[in-house]
Amino acid sequence: MLVVVPFLFVGFDVIPQSAEEANLAPRKMGQLIVVSVVAATVFYIVIVSTTALGAPADELGRFDLATGDAMAYMLGHEFWGQLVIAGGLAYVITSWNAFLVGASRLLWALSNGDGAKPGSAACTRSTERLSMRCSSSAG
Secondary structure: OHHHHHHHHOOOOHHHHHOOOOOOOHHHHHHHHHHHHHHHHHHHHHHHHHHHHHOOHHHHOOOOOHHHHHHHHHHOOHHHHHHHHHHHHHHHHHHHHHHHHHHHHHHHHHHOOOOOOOOOEEEEEEOOOOEEEEEEOOO
16 A cells, blocks of 8 residues: 555646746745645545445455455445545546646746757747747757
8 A cells, every 4th residue: 555655646746847927925825835745645534534434354364455445335336436536546647647747837937047058959939829939959
């Protein structure tokens, strides 16, 4: 179980990468980051506790997907277990989306930095057409 813990916090790296576009004070941004990490931690503690307490230990050992099967066991219908599994799949897909957003914001921030050197890539963003044009100039 401890092997998957690092993957539970996927996506939080996008917060500082997207912070440049947010029109918030740095103090407020810091507070929001702390709140989001605490909320996710509480959510995962509730999920793990519910799974652990939802069924007898000998039943949990026979489950293939412990979280979904424990929910189905507790609520008495297979639908609830499938709903939890669908939520887990949605989490994986949204974490991929977060990686894509974070990578694009990181490239945008790097290309618009004040310290851009000649010969490095530079990007300009068009707000009218929602497009980005990048070029590389040799120095």
